[in-house]
Amino acid sequence: MTVPMNKLRGLCLLAFVSTLFAIEAHAQVTFERLLNASNEPQNWLTYSGDYAGNRFSPLDRVNTSNVNSLTAKWVYQTAATGKFETTPLVVDGILYATGQDDRAFALDARTGRPIWLFQHQLPSDIRPCCGRVNRGLAVLSDKVFLGTLDAHVIALDAKTANVIWDVVSADYKEGYSYTVAPLAVKNLVILGVSGGEYGIRGFIDAYDADTGQRKWRFYTVPGPGEPGHDTWEGDSWKIGGAPAWNTGVYDAKTNQIFWPTGNPSPSNRGEGRSGDNLYSNSLLALDADTGKLNWYFQFTKHDEHDWDATQVPIMIDSGDKHLIAQANRNGFFYLLDRATGKLLSTNAYARTTWSDSKDADGRPVPNQQSSPTPEGRTVCPGALGATNWMAPSFDARTNLFYVTAREQCDIFSTAPQPYEVGHAYYGSAYFPSDKAEPYWGALRAIDPASGQVKWEFRHISPTWSGVLSTAGGLLFTGDAEGNFIALDAALGKPLWHFQMGGAVYASPMAFAVDGKEYVAIAAGSSLYAFGLP
Amino acid sequence: MSGHKVRGQRIFRLALATAVLVLVAPSLLADEIRNPFSGDAKAAKSGEFEFRINCAFCHGLGARGGGRGPDLTRAHKRHGDADADLFQNISQGIPGTVMPANGTNGQGVGMTDDEIWQIITYLRSIQVQSPGKPVGNAAHGKELFYGDANCASCHMVEGSGGRLGPDLTAVGTARTVDSLVESVRTPSKRLAWGLTESTKEFAQEYRTVTVVTPDGREIKGVTLNEDQFSLQMMDTAEHVHLFEKDKVRSIQETRESLMPIYNLTILSDPDLDDIIAFLLGVGTK
Numbered sequence: 001m002t003v004p005m006n007k008l009r010g011l012c013l014l015a016f017v018s019t020l021f022a023i024e025a026h027a028q029v030t031f032e033r034l035l036n037a038s039n040e041p042q043n044w045l046t047y048s049g050d051y052a053g054n055r056f057s058p059l060d061r062v063n064t065s066n067v068n069s070l071t072a073k074w075v076y077q078t079a080a081t082g083k084f085e086t087t088p089l090v091v092d093g094i095l096y097a098t099g100q101d102d103r104a105f106a107l108d109a110r111t112g113r114p115i116w117l118f119q120h121q122l123p124s125d126i127r128p129c130c131g132r133v134n135r136g137l138a139v140l141s142d143k144v145f146l147g148t149l150d151a152h153v154i155a156l157d158a159k160t161a162n163v164i165w166d167v168v169s170a171d172y173k174e175g176y177s178y179t180v181a182p183l184a185v186k187n188l189v190i191l192g193v194s195g196g197e198y199g200i201r202g203f204i205d206a207y208d209a210d211t212g213q214r215k216w217r218f219y220t221v222p223g224p225g226e227p228g229h230d231t232w233e234g235d236s237w238k239i240g241g242a243p244a245w246n247t248g249v250y251d252a253k254t255n256q257i258f259w260p261t262g263n264p265s266p267s268n269r270g271e272g273r274s275g276d277n278l279y280s281n282s283l284l285a286l287d288a289d290t291g292k293l294n295w296y297f298q299f300t301k302h303d304e305h306d307w308d309a310t311q312v313p314i315m316i317d318s319g320d321k322h323l324i325a326q327a328n329r330n331g332f333f334y335l336l337d338r339a340t341g342k343l344l345s346t347n348a349y350a351r352t353t354w355s356d357s358k359d360a361d362g363r364p365v366p367n368q369q370s371s372p373t374p375e376g377r378t379v380c381p382g383a384l385g386a387t388n389w390m391a392p393s394f395d396a397r398t399n400l401f402y403v404t405a406r407e408q409c410d411i412f413s414t415a416p417q418p419y420e421v422g423h424a425y426y427g428s429a430y431f432p433s434d435k436a437e438p439y440w441g442a443l444r445a446i447d448p449a450s451g452q453v454k455w456e457f458r459h460i461s462p463t464w465s466g467v468l469s470t471a472g473g474l475l476f477t478g479d480a481e482g483n484f485i486a487l488d489a490a491l492g493k494p495l496w497h498f499q500m501g502g503a504v505y506a507s508p509m510a511f512a513v514d515g516k517e518y519v520a521i522a523a524g525s526s527l528y529a530f531g532l533p
Numbered sequence: 534m535s536g537h538k539v540r541g542q543r544i545f546r547l548a549l550a551t552a553v554l555v556l557v558a559p560s561l562l563a564d565e566i567r568n569p570f571s572g573d574a575k576a577a578k579s580g581e582f583e584f585r586i587n588c589a590f591c592h593g594l595g596a597r598g599g600g601r602g603p604d605l606t607r608a609h610k611r612h613g614d615a616d617a618d619l620f621q622n623i624s625q626g627i628p629g630t631v632m633p634a635n636g637t638n639g640q641g642v643g644m645t646d647d648e649i650w651q652i653i654t655y656l657r658s659i660q661v662q663s664p665g666k667p668v669g670n671a672a673h674g675k676e677l678f679y680g681d682a683n684c685a686s687c688h689m690v691e692g693s694g695g696r697l698g699p700d701l702t703a704v705g706t707a708r709t710v711d712s713l714v715e716s717v718r719t720p721s722k723r724l725a726w727g728l729t730e731s732t733k734e735f736a737q738e739y740r741t742v743t744v745v746t747p748d749g750r751e752i753k754g755v756t757l758n759e760d761q762f763s764l765q766m767m768d769t770a771e772h773v774h775l776f777e778k779d780k781v782r783s784i785q786e787t788r789e790s791l792m793p794i795y796n797l798t799i800l801s802d803p804d805l806d807d808i809i810a811f812l813l814g815v816g817t818k
């Protein structure tokens with residue numbers, strides 16, 4: 001069949017016009033698209049932007065030469081109070097994000113106008129540890145996936161927010177909850193549970209994306225007869241904690257997920273759970289199809305300071321070396337061999353007073369003076385850690401690993417506390433140290449090979465903002481005073497800032513629609529998108 | 534028409550019932566909001582653990598007041614003494630203060646109603662019924678405050694006094710006597726908190742700041758607020774200055790308080806007791 005030339009021209013023109021003025025959203029996000037996320041830099045398809053955890057955007061139209069003219073393009077207000085921790089996803093012009101109290105929303109990514117709003121109905125007696133927060137969604141096929149504060153996993157239709165399936169993972173009354181952005185791998189939705197403050201038994205779950213059927217569960221505290229069970233005293237494993245509340249990464253070559261875990265319970269009292277307390281504060285290499293453990297590396301053995309190892313790890317390939325790096329809450333930067341979990345190097349990137357020596361594997365070991373006492377002892381980093389859940393970033397072009405550091409020392413005290421189902425179970429209290437310097441923070445650039453801090457950009461108070469790096473040679477981060485800041489990724493010099501009017505508890509991301517680039521971040525109770533004029 | 538009469542009676546009864554309800558309701562309500570664990574020693578123990586996790590960061594171990602939060606062992610509390618008041622303050626926070634609503638601040642956990650009641654039970658169990666009268670002479674303390682001790686040149690009490698330092702109207706209920714003494718004798722040991730922003734983790738401290746302007750003027754005072762790029766300050770003459778940090782010659786900030794150190798030669802212990810008696814009296818009104 002032949003089409004007359006003028007008709008064809010007309011059709012082309014029509015297509016061109018529709019590209020310019022309208023977006024036709026194709027929400028079908030296949031696993032292949034997630035695997036090759038860097039091929040569609042206009043989209044942000046996973047929590048960290050790619051499976052490696054880089055939080056790097058290949059977009060470069062906003063760059064060091066023009067970032068000083070960046071302006072706010074739109075603001076979306078959730079009208080909710082509390083910390084707003086989301087990292088949005090963007091798929092073909094539609095932005096999907098979560099807010100406080102397990103709300104979710106889809107926006108026209110060019111204008112910030114809502115397409116749908118979803119509010120999960122929470123029971124009145126939920127037990128969120130640290131705010132009624134959520135860090136984001138996963139997308140796969142035509143669905144988005146939400147983990148909730150009452151420990152549900154919910155699949156929503158990406159076009160309408162209709163609930164496709166809703167499954168209960170665990171009993172929220174026992175302290176289980178979800179705050180994590182799930183990770184979609186193949187046809188699985190993978191997420192780790194929160195509740196290390198309640199004496200839960202932690203796990204990582206994988207659900208069939210179509211049906212919600214649970215395909216596997218990995219208990220982060222081994223049961224009787226399983227390897228590692230003997231690292232727990234008596235029955236302490238039953239309430240051993242080790243949650244997994246931040247998003248891991250996926251290595252397609254070996255079909256493994258690398259997922260970090262959190263503190264043993266009770267968080268600040270080691271008495272009653274003597275032993276290493278596996279697999280708390282560890283990085284786990286799990287077979288993505290089965291959840292079978294291939295290797296683990298425990299950063300902090302028998303933790304007594306609530307130093308979760310739940311920071312996003314980043315896979316770094318250097319020549320034939322396949323590495324994985326983490327800037328840990330305990331103040332050390334760790335570089336591991338991704339094939340074996342062997343520790344290659346570790347260096348402090350923040351003030352640490354808890355370790356003066358390393359074991360045979362090169363792992364920092366705690367000194368006698370760091371263990372909490374009834375009266376309390378000052379230890380650095382403090383209870384909130386040298387960093388926390390705020391996302392790091394790696395830029396292969398600068399070869400620098402960027403992390404938000406908190407300089408905060410605290411007095412850790414301990415007290416015998418009986419376990420009661422569903423009650424907070426810390427065995428402790430912590431306070432700011434009188435003598436300490438006021439808390440402050442910094443964005444630090446670490447050379448992964450040497451572990452050395454190359455430069456820092458100092459924050460006047462600690463921030464809970466993560467970091468985004470871009471091919472425009474830029475870093476984006478936020479601060480506790482409400483600024484969104486762009487820096488030169490090579491030198492750490494600030495190039496631009498915008499006052500958003502609320503503190504940042506979120507990590508930035510970038511996307512593009514119609515060739516126009518945006519950088520987005522949550523601050524206060526609003527989501528901001530910035531672009532060139 | 535009987536029906537009419539009945540209806541009239543009904544309306545009258547309804548109106549009466551409503552009136553009674555309106556009259557009685559507040560006390561009924563107060564009666565209903567009672568601590569279900571009142572006097573329960575086991576609940577008090579659970580409450581102690583909840584307190585350590587959620588409250589001790591500011592109010593100190595044992596609730597005797599840290600540097601930030603008030604001493605909660607006192608029977609009289611500025612924002613209400615009844616169980617219902619305490620429940621309200623813990624669950625909703627206290628607007629205009631650094632006291633956050635339950636579960637919103639990242640400190641501790643989101644507590645259930647029962648857990649909040651357990652904390653109240655614990656607080657009741659350690660409450661000191663009569664903390665003893667202040668040893669000092671409040672009237673003399675007031676004279677000193679506004680006179681020889683010169684406190685009022687920088688501090689305001691009930692609308693009268695200076696602006697450079699924190700308003701001390703509420704300090705008597707907000708701080709322990711020990712921490713008041715500490716602030717007078719060693720002002721730099723723990724700087725007072727100033728501006729608190731709702732979403733921000735830490736309040737602004739009363740830091741001392743010296744700015745050199747582009748034309749070489751040196752301006753010294755107290756930081757009202759600051760971020761990476763701007764500074765808001767009050768100088769010693771109570772002028773408010775707003776600076777963009779990259780447009781001044783220099784900014785030096787220290788945690789040495791602008792407040793003079795009131796040692797024993799400047800202010801005797803009995804005189805300090807008198808001033809504290811004055812402040813405690815103001816705060817408990």
